[in-house]
């Protein structure tokens with residue numbers, strides 16, 4: 263897919279922007295620090311999932327001193343084109359439209375615009391808590407399987423209610439059984455999808471990582487679920503029954519996909535504990551590019567790739583290998599330094615300065 267036009271009004275440090283001379287290949291957004299480069303790719307990404315990849319809330323996205331912000335992208339795919347727009351208001355509910363029609367749930371937007379973003383914050387996914395690795399899986403699967411998002415929501419609500427019950431003085435066993443049944447039903451679907459996705463991810467990411475490192479490093483990814491086998495739902499029911507007393511004693515839900523993790527190993531060792539910062543960054547980049555490959559295979563459309571400040575961390579040969587991997591996608595790359603990237607074939611260079619763009 264190709265983003266043809268981005269319109270911003272009072273979004274972050276952009277008061278008013280119509281950005282419509284985009285390249286269908288590489289777009290280099292170059293400028294000094296704090297000029298609005300990341301804000302631009304944050305806006306494109308926001309319209310794909312209604313979340314800021316920097317973890318910002320809606321209030322932070324609205325230009326300081328203003329009460330509302332507006333963002334819109336027009337896109338083109340092989341079969342059709344369309345428009346996604348969002349209006350954000352301080353203290354009021356946002357309004358989101360796809361093709362001019364308001365949507366009520368985030369799930370309705372999933373997969374409409376597919377982007378894969380890689381930003382310095384992504385290093386946390388390797389280094390920090392399992393919840394970030396689960397979030398990566400869940401976001402990427404939702405983009406290609408919008409129904410998965412509904413299963414996740416159903417499961418999350420169930421676990422929240424179950425945890426509330428487990429905190430009560432006297433736990434109603436019949437109610438606990440009901441929650442466990444719902445958790446097993448939705449949980450089994452989540453585990454099945456995650457396991458299948460990670461199987462593809464492991465293969466794609468290992469190949470990309472070998473390419474990026476010129477065969478110098480080996481990346482292995484795996485997902486260890488709490489249950490395995492043909493009938494995951496039944497296995498999960500049994501496991502929950504086995505752990506019922508322990509859950510009651512500890513007053514928290516311990517078993518299920520909300521407690522699982524993705525293992526990321528470089529050269530046979532846990533990347534979180536043993537890899538250098540550069541190795542972790544390359545591992546994460548390989549994982550994100552693999553997600554883009556999977557999205558392409560699953561939907562027939564190549565996602566838009568958003569790379570925030572990635573070049574400054576890569577040596578020239580890794581930059582060149584990276585560009586050859588993503589050369590068929592539309593790409594947005596932010597950088598403070600034009601040297602070393604100005605010769606990228608087919609690239610359009612935009613200067614970003616003080617919330618404005620110059621060609």
Ligand SMILES: Nc1ncnc2c1ncn2[C@@H]1O[C@H](COP(=O)(O)OP(=O)(O)OP(=O)(O)O)[C@@H](O)[C@H]1O
Pocket residue numbers: 273274275293294295296297298299300301302321322323324325326571596597598614
């Ligand atoms: N809600 C907001 N209203 C107005 N300005 C904002 C808002 N949020 C962020 N900014 C400003 O936007 C500017 C640009 O931020 P951005 O992160 O896009 O910079 P950048 O060009 O990517 O810089 P760097 O190269 O340092 O990463 C900053 O000066 C920041 O203070």
